Amino acid sequence: MSSVDNLFHLVKQDMDSVEEKLFSASQSEVTILEDICRHILNSGGKRLRPLILLLSARTCGYRGRAHIPLACVIEYIHTATLLHDDVIDHAEIRRGNSSANKLWGNQSTILTGDFFFSRAFSIAVDTGNLKALNVIAAASNLIAEGETFQVSKTDDPLLSEENYIDIVKNKTAVLIAAASRIGGILAEVPEESERALEDYGLNIGIAFQIMDDVMDYYSTEKDFGKTIGKDFQEGSITLPFIAALAKSGPADRNKLMETMQNSARNRQDLADVIRIIDKYQGNDYAINRAKQHVDTAIAALTTLPVTADKEPLIQLADFIMERTF
16 A cells, blocks of 8 residues: 555545545536536546645544535635646546546536536535635635646746746645645634645645656656646646756757747657756756755644644655655
8 A cells, every 4th residue: 555545544534525525516407517527526536635635634633524525625626627727738638538628528628617616615605614715715816827827838938947836836736735724724723833734735736746747758648647748748838848948058958949939849859858858857856846845845844733643744745756646
């Protein structure tokens, strides 16, 4: 059993409840809508964001039941962004299966994403926790801003590392940070502990996305569950590329620039870019930056009460560096 499997086992009963809620709350009288919901929910998602919320609540000693619907809320928002992203990116594979937009078209897929968003906020309101709702709303706003900013930087090889991190924070990390903080909100921990959990989630979220971007170049489609090189083909500039460009000589720099500015990129172009990234250790640089964020995340947990069982959250942070999916 892997380290992350052990963590899921630790909160198995709660995770089973979350899974049941995910399916029951997505029921609809509109057949195509329910079909797409079932397809994406059954497509093998690892439920890492709900796991973070459940572990955070457990660490803080929460004994209620509101963490179940709020974990569902977090997963619904994440699922909505996946559906919208696949339309934007013209993706054909999601979690190893055909993407919803390939099977049902863009219009139905976008509207299903909207359905997940609206259902998420309905569930959040029903919990009656205004503080948690405010955190979720703020994260949702930032996600939209991050995704839009990323689209505006498509095919821009001069994207700075600072701007890249801003995109990563907003498109991925803020929702993970919200999940982590909500566990503390539910347990009514002091504000300092809430912020520590938020910092923890933000940093493992940044590390998670950096590693995701590394795997876009170096994983296999079987392990990754997505088309390898998808970010490259769609013109998304990520940290391995940024790091290699910063260190490359004139000829390699021109090749990287010309390739990303040419929308007709092919598999040979991908192979050439990977060769240059390898040559200048862009992959190693990105992995080291991810590790720094993992270390920062673990350090944030030191401000939690000494009585808190932090080990599962530490193990989850370490898993970010080990993951293959």
